[in-house]
Amino acid sequence: MALKDAKSGLRNEAGIAAVLGILKQSFGERFQTGESFRAQHAHTTTYIPAQLPDGVLFAETADDVKAAVRVCAEHKVPLIGFGTGSSLEGQVNAPNGGISIDFSRMNRVLEVNAEDLDCTVEPGITREELNVYLRDTGLFFPIDPGANASIGGMASTRASGTNAVRYGTMKDNVLSVTAVTANGEEVRTARRARKSSAGYDMTRLFVGSEGTLGILTSVTLRLQGIPQKIGGGVCAFPTIKAACDAVIMTIQMGIPVARIELLDALQIKCCNAYSNLDYEETPTLFLEFHGTDETVALQSQQFAEIATECGGGEFLWTVNAEERAKLWKARHNAYWASRALAPELAALSTDVCVPISRLADCITETQADIEANGLLAMIVGHAGDGNFHVLVLFDDKTSEGISAVENFVARLNARALEMDGTCTGEHGIGQGKMSFLEQELGGTVDLMRQVKRSLDPDNIFNPGKIFHLG
């Protein structure tokens, strides 16, 4: 789909040439057009073909962004924000060419308000950099998508991850953003109050818009107190259904688990092989609790009772950091353990999310599909949210390999939609899931198009993502 855009001559060659000249003159060494810079700023994480920008601007200030947007707006040339390039659906590709704005030098913490549990950062800071910075304040930023992504990128894809079950997603943790819009002006979407009913929720409109409505220049985040105590534990279950029942009871009882992750039997098998472990090779839940000695113990005990009731094995848990790391080792190494199973194959991570009452059905039907179609694929789920990833290992050098995985993804997404779920819990739509978005939301996608046209009439911000403008 994205390639079609590129092929169908949507490149504005004259505009691009003009912009390249102007930006080179304005920014000198901070604007790069060499092949290697451009290749590093295209999509690299999956088999979606890379589509290179024509130049890369290493922005250092919001004024740099404003200047770039004004030049590009005047010449109707695309701008694509770039954090760390860890997005999975082609979000950073440049199907019509244009300018990639690299935020790695805009990674400052602008303000920390410890009493208010918030901070304001530039978009290029990564979540790990932020948490290192915050350590002395007793606060942390909880959202953890796995990759050490940039905050701007995480906001743009509405990222979440393992602890969304406790702390929510980027939707819940961004208080406001500043963004440069199509007229080259910077707006701020909200004040710093914890809640507001002041007009349309433009903050939430920017969060998850994948850079298609403007370029973020700062993000104000909610922070959390570092828990006094962290408990971690592991529990094996005879079936996916039994594990999911335990998850549902845990959520229903309001036990504030910080993480509750599900690995299927094949994933556990990979982990055993990779890290020389001896977990029982059966569906397994990995839990984390945040609180005090008392509350962590209480929650662990409550979960142990639930696990027993659902037919699970012994719940092994600890508040000792080293032992916790050991218990969680399989979860931490899951991705690399899977890749090690067949290092010669490529990997693709799917991302459906369903109501948790349907999670067991969705996973077991998907496992049957994997088996019936002879695929090599294992499952890791953010079970408390109903979100799971199938990591499919496949041959991306042959069209048969690619169509097998594409057909599988189509069936998986259809299955999730059938269960009133979504084709993406946290990765976003990008170029890879546009057709599924239409299936999922129908007429609502037309509303999105109307919003896009109104805020970005010349389609300069990350064109060819989320939906085709038609």
Place this chain on the structure above:
Amino acid sequence: MALKDAKSGLRNEAGIAAVLGILKQSFGERFQTGESFRAQHAHTTTYIPAQLPDGVLFAETADDVKAAVRVCAEHKVPLIGFGTGSSLEGQVNAPNGGISIDFSRMNRVLEVNAEDLDCTVEPGITREELNVYLRDTGLFFPIDPGANASIGGMASTRASGTNAVRYGTMKDNVLSVTAVTANGEEVRTARRARKSSAGYDMTRLFVGSEGTLGILTSVTLRLQGIPQKIGGGVCAFPTIKAACDAVIMTIQMGIPVARIELLDALQIKCCNAYSNLDYEETPTLFLEFHGTDETVALQSQQFAEIATECGGGEFLWTVNAEERAKLWKARHNAYWASRALAPELAALSTDVCVPISRLADCITETQADIEANGLLAMIVGHAGDGNFHVLVLFDDKTSEGISAVENFVARLNARALEMDGTCTGEHGIGQGKMSFLEQELGGTVDLMRQVKRSLDPDNIFNPGKIFHLG
């Protein structure tokens, strides 16, 4: 401002006449044009002048709403949703005339998914009706704005209230909506998954849009388990500052208070007089904890220590429902206690929200303002969110009375903005706060206008609210 719209001849008389004829024919007795029906469907809660719709449709199904939108769209006639009429900023007024859609007969619960902790309801159901319906499921819908508002109205103003500190606002508790948009079609903004990164967050765009982008026909809500145990307590403080310090420490320590409400000394005095109580007449916090026997006791004990550290008095608390009602009586009766102080005067409730580090400053400066200007006004705050309401008692029969309160509100809102707060924590903008929204968000309001124009090009949905289209 709103009156200006009405006066400036924006009424589409020919269109209105046509629509009245068609709707009467289609809906018979369910479409009313009598003065008393129309008066009941205009703004009645404050001194903002009532502006009556031309007719009232008692919708019974989404198809009724679609039919009405199609007729009104064809004739470019305004449509204004009406829940219970409890909004405070003129949201239900009809400055250009048009049709009020009354949702009192669309109050069904369409679906409860207990395992997923969600339900789908028609917009006309009130939060109390919903909670009565849910009682047997062990679940409840937490958002409590005080008034027994409709869910559709609460979604439209992004309502919250006393327990937002624990459960969030409508922004956090609406999973999706269905809405009839300007083309007369019904769209659904999201599936039922707990999280999604599927394109723009159209759910959050509708939540808080005050009926200006379409007419809601259903709302899917997140629910919570009814807590096993509810604890309630009261604690007096020597100063607003001391009380706010205790709130900040409570939030910073991550104690999951369900409610933490602040009443100022004058408010307590009114409550004592009204209910024959003997609270110490000093700033006082009212708290509620949700959990189990253990966690409620733990949290209460933690708060008691914080209160002592901040110079507060003894923290009286209980898990006995009757005693809790007694301890909380002053908070429950606060509004009527204030009104009883001067029953001949009108009352206006302000709604600023500031970062909690500034709450004490904002309240004490506001108290000084009240005193310096000889106003009669008391303060109740949702302190955990930094949101507080000044209830100003004033003479709405004289222009001096009205301008005194309007000037006070302008100074209060300017003070909150100065502190990086918002002019509305939960009441919305409506007609009353349009100028403050401009002060608060500047260029972002232009983005809102662009969104409005794109989704409602003929401005048929609740015109003259949130902003002027200019």
